Amino acid sequence: MxxxxxxxxxxxxxxxxxxxxxxxxxxxxxxxxxxxxxxxxxxxxxxxxxxxxxxxxxxxxxxxxxxxxxxxxxxxxxxxxxxxxxxxxxxxxxxxxxxxxxxxxxxxxxxxxxxxxxxxxxxxxxxxxxxxxxxxxxxxxxxxxxxxxxxxxxxxxxxxxxxxxxxxxxGQKPRLPFEHIYHEDEYQQDQEVYLQQLQNYDQIISSYYMERTGGKRADRWTEQMANMLERxxxxxxxxxxxxxxxxxx
CATH class of the missing domain: 3.40.109.10 (NADH Oxidase)
Structure with missing residues (x-):
């Protein structure tokens, strides 16, 4: 590299x-x-x-x-x-x-x-x-x-x-999974896979905030985005x- x-x-x-x-x-x-x-x-x-x-x-x-x-x-x-x-x-x-x-x-x-x-x-x-x-x-x-x-x-x-x-x-915030961002030949629309990727990422982000704040925060990414976009x-x-x-x- x-x-x-x-x-x-x-x-x-x-x-x-x-x-x-x-x-x-x-x-x-x-x-x-x-x-x-x-x-x-x-x-x-x-x-x-x-x-x-x-x-x-x-x-x-x-x-x-x-x-x-x-x-x-x-x-x-x-x-x-x-x-x-x-x-x-x-x-x-x-x-x-x-x-x-x-x-x-x-x-x-x-x-x-x-x-x-x-x-x-x-x-x-x-x-x-x-x-x-x-x-x-x-x-x-x-x-x-x-x-x-x-x-x-x-x-x-x-x-x-x-x-x-x-x-x-x-610390560095974990990004969305590679597979969720990169689509090959066409946009992949398998909803089950798509939503599972988001759920997995939510767990990663929640753990990140827990560790960074000593347990004071445990936000999920989808929760964070929905709250932001609602305003x-x-x-x-x-x-x-x-x-x-x-x-x-």
Whole structure:
């Protein structure tokens, strides 16, 4: 097993970091690694905003739900879907690009491009001995995030990535079984097998929480997901995206 695969398989979300900033060289390495990711039709429909300003990080931490690791880390990256530059390209080249830019397809391209870039960045950071944590709470209040980051129309902050020198290494959460994730030739739909896989995984996750919390928690994964999905969250998203002139068709 090579070192790249070892880094990938050793991933875990870390939330406690030293009070030590990343160097400019480290930041550049992480961002250029992100840029090396595949991008649909070379469109490069994303941008990355690095947040160094301590007061701005503090405000972001409050906006995303009072998550301290948004404020206290080595560097905070915000990955954005970005079709703003492409609207300017249309004007520059005198082409009517707006129907394409304002399509669901191009919005999906921007989301996928940003996610691919972010995962490259995460692996690069982890390979440097740093810890990372993705922050989906960025989408809790995108209007406030946009104000803080001064993003123009057609730019949607999607998620954050806290990076830093970890002070505590947590255990690794077991993932769904390989057989439940990987389907060969066609989607396997044997309900008995499918449900048994979930039940087996529930036992694994329950044991994981029991051990990690000294018996204080024993959540099953399906229980956890059902409770989470029952609660409506970020239901403003479609309206917000449309207001920002994306995903209109």
């Amino acid at each position: 090579n070192e790249v695969i070892k880094t990938i398989l050793n991933h875990r979300s870390l939330r406690q970091f030293e009070d030590k900033s990343l160097t400019d060289e480290q930041i550049r390495t992480i961002v250029t690694s992100a840029q090396a990711a595949s991008t649909s039709s070379f469109i490069q429909a994303y941008s990355i905003i690095g947040v160094k300003d301590k007061e701005k990080k503090k405000k972001l931490a409050e906006v995303v739900g009072n998550q301290p690791y948004v404020e206290h880390n080595g560097h905070f990256f915000v990955f954005c879907a970005d079709l703003y530059r492409h609207s300017h390209i249309g004007e520059q080249e005198q082409k009517d690009v707006l129907p394409s830019i304002e399509s669901t397809e191009k919005f999906m391209v921007a989301l996928i491009d940003a996610a691919l870039a972010a995962q490259n960045a995460a692996i690069a950071a982890e390979s440097m001995g740093l810890g990372i944590c993705y922050i989906g709470g960025i989408r809790n209040n995108l209007e406030e995030v946009q104000k803080l980051l001064k993003t123009p129309e057609r730019v949607i902050p999607l998620f954050g990535l806290a990076v830093g020198y970890p002070t505590k290494i947590t 409506k969250s970020r239901m403003y998203m479609k309206e917000f995206i449309q207001k920002n002139k994306l995903d209109l068709r």
